[in-house]
Amino acid sequence: MRPARTRDNTEGDRTVAQPVTQQAGEFGRATLREIDAGGADSLLHSATPPTLVDVREQHEWDAGHLAGALHAPVDSVATMIHGLVPNPETPLVVYCAHGVRSARAAVALGALGYTNVQSLAGGIVAWEEAGLPLAPTARTDAQHARYARHLALPGFGAEGQARLLRARVLILGAGGLGSPAALYLAAAGVGTLRLVDFDTVDISNLQRQVIHTTSGVGTAKVASAANQLRALNPDIQVEAINERLTADNAGALTNGMEVILDCTDTFDARYALNRAALAARIPVVHASVYRYEARLTVFTPGSGPCYRCMHATEPIAEAAPACDVAGVLGSVPGVFGALQATEAIKLLLGIGAPLVGRIMLWDALDARFDEMRLQRDPACADCSTVQ
Ligand SMILES: [Zn+2]
CATH class of the missing domain: 3.40.50.720 (NAD(P)-binding Rossmann-like Domain)
Incomplete structure (x- = not known):
């Protein structure tokens, strides 16, 4: 296991050192690397930002996703990844809703020869709970909150909500x-x-x-x-x-x-x-x-x-x-x-x-x-x- 890194995190008017989770664990027989929301955000703002891969279903993607992410549902990611990310050395951060499907996808990508894959611990839920932004959509933040239970519905999603609003x-x-x-x-x-x-x-x-x-x-x-x-x-x-x-x-x-x-x-x-x-x-x-x-x-x-x-x-x-x-x-x-x-x-x-x-x-x-x-x-x- 790698030692935990630290980074500066300004909290109010004081600066605190906060550990960044970067765990190595066994997931099946392959090694899983996870990164938490703050760590992923830091990487995305670094000189060599990773490519984000969202492995959720279409309706979840429609309801909101991280800016710049590629979309490949978990059951399709193994067949889609070569077209989306041809270079297997590209650093990847894979995410889903809570970090379960992305862990499975990260292991699968490792088995396909991708050498630098991390799964976002806690998924997009943890990302939003950390106060980090999603890609801007046509809806306002207030509308996103108001219709959140529709946006999560299969067969409904952002397109369905936009249809109702018209x-x-x-x-x-x-x-x-x-x-x-x-x-x-x-x-x-x-x-x-x-x-x-x-x-x-x-x-x-x-x-x-x-x-x-x-x-x-x-x-x-x-x-x-x-x-x-x-x-x-x-x-x-x-x-x-x-x-x-x-x-x-x-x-x-x-x-x-x-x-x-x-x-x-x-x-x-x-x-x-x-x-x-x-x-x-x-x-x-x-x-x-x-x-x-x-x-x-x-x-x-x-x-x-x-x-x-x-x-x-x-x-x-x-x-x-x-x-x-x-x-x-x-x-x-x-x-x-x-x-x-x-x-x-x-x-x-x-x-x-x-x-x-x-x-x-x-x-x-x-x-x-x-x-x-x-x-x-x-x-x-x-x-x-x-x-
Ligand atoms: Zn009649």
Whole structure:
């Protein structure tokens, strides 16, 4: 084992000598050399800086990496390294998240004839904990921190977050479903949220419409909701439109939107929205609630059924009483509004299997989810001509 080196480290107004970890240990049968974050930083600022090799997966790389690093995921590094670093005498510092994969990679590179390979002890996590910088990205530091849990997600990463920040989503209805849906989409960083509702906040709404507060009673729902959303996430634009959606204005209200959340509770609005969304070819995430039950489905114009395929004619009023008559458990729209936000994000990012041609049913009392198939109606008055 080499003796530990020391280096000067200015800490406040006093200078202290601090050991730099440089361990030699057995890893399998080959020798592993490790270097800590401070030591690596010193080397990078020396006359002969090492080449950095990041052996993490793509989504981890996208979420942030060291400046100037090369990228070769650990399972590919043995085949990629000759192309990236032809000279086997080049000093290399290999890193991953915590130092486990990079240790494996360093040993593998040694076996391939690379003579000067060190693994960053503690990985990029230790690097950041030491206060050392990452390569600048398009995101601000504040955004990087805000969306860190998205950036770490497989299939999401920096590209997915950037996509959400550019996205435009209409939420029709700022009530029981629209409240949680809007909060989750705002928190997720959906760049533009257009809220449409014509109602004012009533004290009886607060049992389930969790975006509104007691002090907002009597104000327009879209204004009350917009205040909360802007407070939650100043990155996003909120368009608050205090109007009732009708057949006459549905085209204008949906114009320019990429995904629509149907959080209404009237059949007139749902049919008007259906026709406008089909005409503009905008997918709709539809949900409805009834007492302790809820249902959810996604309509994609041209490739799946539409709202009228599900309800060819408006149910008679007695068969579909509104919340104020039938009652509703507040948490039920809470769950399904959050599911609507989830389906919207999936559509925007193109990940997972959207709930198209399927209806998710939930009975809260039985604690049971079920699924029904929903076929496109070839004779549908609204969508049969939409290709
Ligand atoms: Zn249809």
